């Protein structure tokens with residue numbers, strides 16, 4: 001019997017999730033993949049490692065959904081109860097699956113380990129369920145069907161049980177679950193994401209205006225994280241994919257009209273990736289001189305594969321002595337009555353010193369007060385000066401901006417890095433300097 005997967009739910013299993021000891025990243029990833037496959041996700045449920053609660057959750061989700069994707073609890077230890085819970089929900093016996101047992105054995109042999117009764121339990125499945133091969137670990141997945149009686153009569157709901165460890169879960173989903181999905185025919189879901197930096201989420205909403213009203217099959221929403229405001233575009237409706245894309249093209253054009261100059265990338269692109277792509281296209285290099293970020297800006301840049309094509313390195317000048325010795329900041333700027341280490345003058349001297357000393361085409365310099373100590377009159381915690389210096393003109397082109405971030409250390413460091421990247425991004429994109437979020441006049 002086949003039915004469409006019009007409504008799906010995700011069931012996460014694990015004490016560590018309900019107790020707040022680990023973050024449920026599996027449901028986020030699964031939701032994204034299911035929605036992109038055209039299967040609409042209507043609920044996320046989490047239960048502890050408890051056989052009865054898990055079996056009850058499966059049956060109650062089956063009343064309202066056509067598919068439940070369950071993660072966790074498939075391993076060999078006593079707290080891994082998913083096989084038993086599915087069997088109870090299906091009202092089925094647990095039987096040993098010979099093929100799965102052979103796979104568990106092969107996987108263990110490859111790791112030079114012997115089969116224990118615990119491992120053997122992983123090859124058990126409800127009699128009417130199938131196992132799903134695990135390409136990365138020993139625990140096979142399960143695929144079963146629940147039959148439940150609701151007020152509307154008998155319903156069927158498919159259940160996929162995947163391992164908890166994210167890599168195993170993702171691989172099993174891609175290799176064996178995706179092909180079993182039956183998104184409703186005649187319904188298309190297409191999504192796009194555009195990323196902006198420099199605007200508050202509420203400003204983005206104002207600029208998008210009526211586009212954000214949820215009334216047609218075209219939906220626009222925003223999410224904010226670390227200063228990046230992402231605009232999510234979604235088509236969900238009866239048109240075939242090509243026609244949906246035409247509608248999304250038009251919607252994207254209008255979104256770009258609204259936030260255009262602040263838009264830096266799309267889909268999985270990050271600000272650092274976009275900056276590095278612009279640098280690579282121009283065959284230009286970048287370096288950093290960092291005080292309050294302690295090297296974090298260079299770390300963010302070098303996390304991107306291929307960054308060595310453009311990133312030459314960084315000077316971490318946390319002390320005044322090293323600002324002078326390594327970055328050539330004039331000692332007169334750093335004395336008691338001078339502008340001080342947290343000043344526009346110092347940031348600009350650091351950027352120019354790095355341009356020269358590191359031999360780069362562009363240098364980003366950051367100096368500020370990350371806190372909790374160090375506030376001065378007129379310079380509260382969260383005050384940061386960021387400078388960008390670029391070769392090409394004589395003297396080199398330097399730009400300094402002052403920011404006032406929220407007075408929380410991690411936040412100051414994080415936003416400093418991204419604001420520095422945004423300044424370089426604006427420069428490389430040939431845009432006039434636009435005021436960034438938290439920038440002071």
Ligand code: ATP
Nearest residue numbers: 012014023024025026072073074075080163164165
């Ligand atoms: P194992 O064979 O490793 O025991 P399992 O299928 O039994 O796998 P769990 O024991 O429930 O899975 O979880 C194993 C680990 O997987 C957890 O400690 C956690 O690190 C990770 N994990 C489990 N569920 C999630 C989740 N929803 N999101 C992110 N990570 C998870």
Ligand code: MG
Nearest residue numbers: 073074075080
């Ligand atoms: Mg486990």
